[in-house]
Amino acid sequence: MKSAPYLLSLPALLLFAVIVVVPLIMTVLLSFHDWGQYKGIEPVFILKNWHEVFTDSYFLEMFWRTFRIAFSVTVLAALLGAPEAYILNRMKSPWRGIFLLVILGPLLISVVARTLGWALLFGGNSGLVNKALASIGLIDAPLPFMFTETGVIVALTHVLMPYMVLAVWAALQRLDPQVENAAVALGAGPFTVLRRIVLPQVMPGILSGAIIVFALAASAFATPAIIGGRRLKVASTLAYDEFLNTLNWPLGAAVAVLLLIALVAIVVGLSRLVERRYAQVFG
Amino acid sequence: MAFLELDKLSKTFGSHLAVDGLTLGVEKGEFVSLLGPSGCGKTTTLQMIAGFVEPSGGSIRLEGRDLLAVKPARRGLGIVFQSYALFPHMTVAENVGFGLEMQGVAAPERIKRIGETLELVGLSAFAGRYPRQMSGGQQQRVALARALVIRPQILLLDEPLSNLDAKLREEMQIELRQIQRTVGTTTILVTHDQAEAMALSDRLVVMNHGRAEQIGPPHEAYERPATPFVASFLGRTNLVGGATVRPEKISFAAQGLAGKVRTRIFQGNHWLYQVETTDGLVTVIRQNTGEAMPAEGEAVHLAWGAA
Ligand SMILES: Nc1ncnc2c1ncn2[C@@H]1O[C@H](COP(=O)(O)OP(=O)(O)OP(=O)(O)O)[C@@H](O)[C@H]1O
Ligand SMILES: [Mg+2]
Numbered sequence: 408m409k410s411a412p413y414l415l416s417l418p419a420l421l422l423f424a425v426i427v428v429v430p431l432i433m434t435v436l437l438s439f440h441d442w443g444q445y446k447g448i449e450p451v452f453i454l455k456n457w458h459e460v461f462t463d464s465y466f467l468e469m470f471w472r473t474f475r476i477a478f479s480v481t482v483l484a485a486l487l488g489a490p491e492a493y494i495l496n497r498m499k500s501p502w503r504g505i506f507l508l509v510i511l512g513p514l515l516i517s518v519v520a521r522t523l524g525w526a527l528l529f530g531g532n533s534g535l536v537n538k539a540l541a542s543i544g545l546i547d548a549p550l551p552f553m554f555t556e557t558g559v560i561v562a563l564t565h566v567l568m569p570y571m572v573l574a575v576w577a578a579l580q581r582l583d584p585q586v587e588n589a590a591v592a593l594g595a596g597p598f599t600v601l602r603r604i605v606l607p608q609v610m611p612g613i614l615s616g617a618i619i620v621f622a623l624a625a626s627a628f629a630t631p632a633i634i635g636g637r638r639l640k641v642a643s644t645l646a647y648d649e650f651l652n653t654l655n656w657p658l659g660a661a662v663a664v665l666l667l668i669a670l671v672a673i674v675v676g677l678s679r680l681v682e683r684r685y686a687q688v689f690g
Numbered sequence: 691m692a693f694l695e696l697d698k699l700s701k702t703f704g705s706h707l708a709v710d711g712l713t714l715g716v717e718k719g720e721f722v723s724l725l726g727p728s729g730c731g732k733t734t735t736l737q738m739i740a741g742f743v744e745p746s747g748g749s750i751r752l753e754g755r756d757l758l759a760v761k762p763a764r765r766g767l768g769i770v771f772q773s774y775a776l777f778p779h780m781t782v783a784e785n786v787g788f789g790l791e792m793q794g795v796a797a798p799e800r801i802k803r804i805g806e807t808l809e810l811v812g813l814s815a816f817a818g819r820y821p822r823q824m825s826g827g828q829q830q831r832v833a834l835a836r837a838l839v840i841r842p843q844i845l846l847l848d849e850p851l852s853n854l855d856a857k858l859r860e861e862m863q864i865e866l867r868q869i870q871r872t873v874g875t876t877t878i879l880v881t882h883d884q885a886e887a888m889a890l891s892d893r894l895v896v897m898n899h900g901r902a903e904q905i906g907p908p909h910e911a912y913e914r915p916a917t918p919f920v921a922s923f924l925g926r927t928n929l930v931g932g933a934t935v936r937p938e939k940i941s942f943a944a945q946g947l948a949g950k951v952r953t954r955i956f957q958g959n960h961w962l963y964q965v966e967t968t969d970g971l972v973t974v975i976r977q978n979t980g981e982a983m984p985a986e987g988e989a990v991h992l993a994w995g996a997a
Binding site for chain 2: 583585586588589590591592593594595596599603604607608610688689
């Protein structure tokens, strides 16, 4: 009878194995195969792709850019999202629901549509904002946005913000309002209450939101593909290009696998760190 | 003029009158309890004194000055919340020291006073712990220490003992009373436990539906209740021979009101009887002195003094 739970979860495990584990193993194997312009993919075991990924400075720069973007997006999302969640939490009944919908609504719209919105606003001379700013004489040349790192960071922050707001909001919901009152009664002003009482208590929420946002930003595809295009590549768009344009599947597989490994290492490492830091305090 | 004066203090939530014209004077060093059933406005009254709820009418004066004009952060009151409301991310010492830090007390003096106060509540060994790592009773004492360390003009306690088990609650009652006596802080306690209120207070304010039904020393309120509500709220009562008589004032005698014992319950230090009489069911409490007591079904006579 002890095996019942395992038997019951077998279908789910099988499904997981078929749709996640198998393709993953095949991708890993693929990264060790050879490829040539004319001979195509050769199922042999060589380290050529991995050697290339680790030695060619092009890949180093691209991975560095990927994580630099992900880090900037995470910091921006935390700086904007945490206060946003706090203000939302202080709102009164009807407004709170309305603004929660406004903030989370974008999750219901395709990432592509949201990113294209940014492209319409800032895309070159014909971008609406650029046109408006130029017409009132504030700028001479259009603001560089498309194909820039700044552009990708801004658009990704917008796309991923709801995850941060949700994580912080959940942490704020758990706060006891009496704890803030206790601080006030002891003589703390509003800013001190925020900095010394509220912020430290929602820090685990901010950090878990940061981990989610970082992982999603580092592996994001649609937004860097539209804003960054082929001029500003990140790991996911590069892997895509190797697969569909260059047709060098093994090299693309090596890039994809390396991105996955780096991401898992960072996320697991950070979660451990956060857990250890707060185990004693929040248990 | 009293130290703290509540004058016709009122609070309405929408159309609901939570506190209805409460007038009360509290002397310096006095221990006053607000006692009443759930929802009678005790917490609301306390929160108005603390400044977290704005009164709809009336005034509050501390040493003759209008307290309502003072911001909650400037009132200098010590508050122990029902949920303790400790800062979960700070150690016990940091919790206790927070108020001193806000007052701008320098570090050496702060450390000294934190130590003294933790000693007062018997928690010196726990200074480095986080609230999560402590029992309910210990957390309660941290909350008390945090409120006392700033040397508040008034200590406000909102059901501080209600989360504790019976034995610990009794211990904490004794401790609380001792600490209050030592420090001499004017204290207002909110509770719905009449035994706790009577054990601790110099005076009771028995509240019902937002009104003070009686204000006076516990003994007086118990012996001479001003209203039937006060009588029934402060312990059991019997209506016999047209008079209200407390169960412990009735004894078994050779003659008097005739009746038959319906139930008899042993409660350790006393016996609880239900006796059927011509005046209806009468509750009788007798001390357990070790003597033989009437059994169930036995015919008895009840007597009581002309109280
Ligand atoms: N913020 C509020 N909004 C609306 N009504 C409220 C609010 N706070 C309290 N009340 C109402 O006011 C009345 C008094 O509440 P209060 O919290 O003072 O009761 P209490 O005597 O402390 O009761 P308890 O023993 O259950 O804590 C209750 O009927 C309650 O429903
Ligand atoms: Mg209450």
